Amino acid sequence: MWGSLLEAFSTIFSFYGIFLMVFGVAGGITIGAMPGLSATMGVALLIPITFAMEPAYGLILLGSIYIGAIYGGSISAILIRVPGTPASVATTLDGYPMTVNGDADKALKISITSSVVGGVISALALLFISPPLAMIALEFGPSEYFWVALFGLSIIVTLSADNPIKGFISAALGLFVGTIGMDPLVGTARFTFGNINLLSGVQVIVLLIGLYSIPQVLETLESGELSKGISIMKRDRIISIKEIWAEIKEIWPTYIRSSILGTIIGIIPGAGANIASYVGYNEGKRWSKHPEKYGTGYSEGVAASEAANNGVTGGSLIPLLTLGVPGNGVTAVLIGGLLIQGLNPGPRLFAQNADIVYSFMGAILVGNFIMLVLGYYGANLFVNVVKIPTSILGPIIIVMSIVGSYAIQNSLFDAGLMLGFGLLGYLMRKLNIDSAPAVLALILGPMAESNVRRALLMSAGNPAILFKGLINWILIIMIAGSFFFAFYSFYRERKSKNNGNSGGAKV
Amino acid sequence: MKMAVKDKITAVVIMILSIAGYMVARTYPMGAGAFSKSIFMGGFVLSIALYISTKMGLYKNQEKEEKINSKRISIIIGITILYFLLIEYIGYFIITPLFLFSLTIFLGYKNRKVLFLYPLIFTAFLYLVFRLFLNVPLPLGILAQI
Numbered sequence: 001m002w003g004s005l006l007e008a009f010s011t012i013f014s015f016y017g018i019f020l021m022v023f024g025v026a027g028g029i030t031i032g033a034m035p036g037l038s039a040t041m042g043v044a045l046l047i048p049i050t051f052a053m054e055p056a057y058g059l060i061l062l063g064s065i066y067i068g069a070i071y072g073g074s075i076s077a078i079l080i081r082v083p084g085t086p087a088s089v090a091t092t093l094d095g096y097p098m099t100v101n102g103d104a105d106k107a108l109k110i111s112i113t114s115s116v117v118g119g120v121i122s123a124l125a126l127l128f129i130s131p132p133l134a135m136i137a138l139e140f141g142p143s144e145y146f147w148v149a150l151f152g153l154s155i156i157v158t159l160s161a162d163n164p165i166k167g168f169i170s171a172a173l174g175l176f177v178g179t180i181g182m183d184p185l186v187g188t189a190r191f192t193f194g195n196i197n198l199l200s201g202v203q204v205i206v207l208l209i210g211l212y213s214i215p216q217v218l219e220t221l222e223s224g225e226l227s228k229g230i231s232i233m234k235r236d237r238i239i240s241i242k243e244i245w246a247e248i249k250e251i252w253p254t255y256i257r258s259s260i261l262g263t264i265i266g267i268i269p270g271a272g273a274n275i276a277s278y279v280g281y282n283e284g285k286r287w288s289k290h291p292e293k294y295g296t297g298y299s300e301g302v303a304a305s306e307a308a309n310n311g312v313t314g315g316s317l318i319p320l321l322t323l324g325v326p327g328n329g330v331t332a333v334l335i336g337g338l339l340i341q342g343l344n345p346g347p348r349l350f351a352q353n354a355d356i357v358y359s360f361m362g363a364i365l366v367g368n369f370i371m372l373v374l375g376y377y378g379a380n381l382f383v384n385v386v387k388i389p390t391s392i393l394g395p396i397i398i399v400m401s402i403v404g405s406y407a408i409q410n411s412l413f414d415a416g417l418m419l420g421f422g423l424l425g426y427l428m429r430k431l432n433i434d435s436a437p438a439v440l441a442l443i444l445g446p447m448a449e450s451n452v453r454r455a456l457l458m459s460a461g462n463p464a465i466l467f468k469g470l471i472n473w474i475l476i477i478m479i480a481g482s483f484f485f486a487f488y489s490f491y492r493e494r495k496s497k498n499n500g501n502s503g504g505a506k507v
Numbered sequence: 508m509k510m511a512v513k514d515k516i517t518a519v520v521i522m523i524l525s526i527a528g529y530m531v532a533r534t535y536p537m538g539a540g541a542f543s544k545s546i547f548m549g550g551f552v553l554s555i556a557l558y559i560s561t562k563m564g565l566y567k568n569q570e571k572e573e574k575i576n577s578k579r580i581s582i583i584i585g586i587t588i589l590y591f592l593l594i595e596y597i598g599y600f601i602i603t604p605l606f607l608f609s610l611t612i613f614l615g616y617k618n619r620k621v622l623f624l625y626p627l628i629f630t631a632f633l634y635l636v637f638r639l640f641l642n643v644p645l646p647l648g649i650l651a652q653i
Binding site: 051 | 547591
């Protein structure tokens with residue numbers, strides 16, 4: 001491990017590597033700070049650009065964008081009370097009141113320091129937990145992988161969908177799209193309708209750009225909100241490093257607690273940065289010496305949410321790199337990025353492409369320190385991007401989506417397919433069907449199918465092989481548990497709502 | 508439209524698509540068809556579940572306000588599709604600035620200097636990124652004949 005890590009550092013600390021990290025983190029912060037541009041969309045839109053790079057550098061760029069974007073959302077959350085990404089919704093609760101009280105500078109500095117602590121702790125977890133986990137995962141055979149894929153699917157539907165039936169419908173759509181093209185084992189063309197472009201299947205990234213960028217843009221443009229840009233509140237008190245240090249010394253347990261919570265939540269497939277920020281905030285309040293100050297513009301509240309959402313970054317990469325299972329939208333997009341580089345995420349990646357994996361993990365760690373510098377001194381510059389009206393930003397994103405999906409294979413067919421998925425995604429939004437399960441199912445579906453068929457080939461068609469051994473049974477029980485949990489919590493929530501009690505904030 | 512009504516329509520559409528998909532999947536050899544068939548069977552069951560759930564009053568007290576501005580959104584989608592269809596024939600260089608310009612004007616942006624300059628600058632910037640950096644040729648359309 002140490003050898004690979006040292007080798008990776010020579011890639012990361014090359015001129016090109018540093019340039020990409022600075023560019024990626026700054027670009028990520030910009031994307032994150034723009035309301036309407038989520039981290040997922042940002043990474044998806046930029047994947048076509050990484051296509052021409054060497055895999056290690058492409059991943060360094062994508063990782064830097066990821067961490068930057070999750071942090072960037074807090075800037076607009078604090079200054080204009082519009083969370084730049086869903087991950088920063090909880091940051092508005094204390095961040096914006098701080099701005100109103102004239103403490104915007106302090107809020108921004110607490111936000112960047114806590115984000116970096118969350119990011120570094122989770123990056124260290126990623127570095128130290130992934131290699132041994134990958135070693136265990138290497139022992140998995142096709143039957144275990146089949147259940148892992150199913151578990152990923154079931155828990156994602158459970159956690160991401162408001163209504164489990166609709167979540168599964170969305171997943172079924174993704175599974176269907178995943179079967180389009182040549183069948184992986186015997187080569188039958190499935191659902192290609194004679195179209196030669198579909199023989200190699202639907203590019204994951206085409207579906208991703210379509211589902212994550214077009215519906216969001218259409219909805220923003222349709223509502224006409226923010227189309228004239230927003231004026232930004234002036235900041236009053238400027239805080240020195242010494243004062244920030246004194247503040248951190250007082251609230252450091254929150255930094256650590258939220259970072260660890262965020263990392264753990266990140267590891268769980270399905271729970272993303274938005275859930276982490278709420279959990280971090282609620283736990284921060286519960287353990288705080290001054291819970292009554294939460295919501296009034298208290299720096300600890302900002303730290304509790306921000307350390308947690310950046311904690312997710314490294315955590316969410318653990319199942320991605322060790323099992324090939326994407327835990328949330330951004331990691332699904334990152335899998336798309338790995339796939340177009342010809343890399344198959346999973347434990348074998350550690351064995352075969354250790355240099356790439358370690359460069360990626362190292363960049364997540366080092367990128368956080370770059371983010372500290374950029375965020376600490378430049379937060380007030382990044383917020384200027386919210387002045388760009390959506391009537392300009394929207395058309396630009398549409399062009400980038402079309403040109404980007406075209407560029408992957410020089411194929412206008414892909415661009416059209418992307419647009420088709422985009423319109424479908426818009427329709428799904430109107431029908432309250434979450435598109436995340438579809439995206440994750442597109443990745444997990446082929447994984448489930450090829451593994452179950454491989455297992456059955458090995459056993460000459462006897463399905464008993466799927467139920468042999470302890471690991472299989474543990475996975476099966478986890479799947480059953482997540483189904484039970486999904487329908488139970490859905491039922492309970494509806495019941496309480498129907499009784500006229502709308503309940504607290506939905507997490 | 509109420510959510511329950513929308514859900515009923517969705518359920519029926521999914522049911523029809525699942526049956527159609529199953530019929531297609533049946534023609535594939537056993538190994539290749541089994542997984543597809545099970546997806547469509549799942550889709551069929553889900554469509555029934557969705558239909559039944561509309562009868563259970565799940566959306567009581569929580570109908571969201573409809574925010575569909577159909578005229579505005581149809582024009583936005585229309586301009587976008589037109590852009591995609593024309594890019595091959597007219598070419599990236601001509602159609603992209605026109606698309607950016609017309610959509611921004613339609614959305615009500617008024618600053619003339621920005622309105623004329625930004626489509627050109629962005630089109631050139633994206634060309635530089637894709638052509639020079641990534642080596643991806645963008646469709647030239649009618650410019651190719653010159």
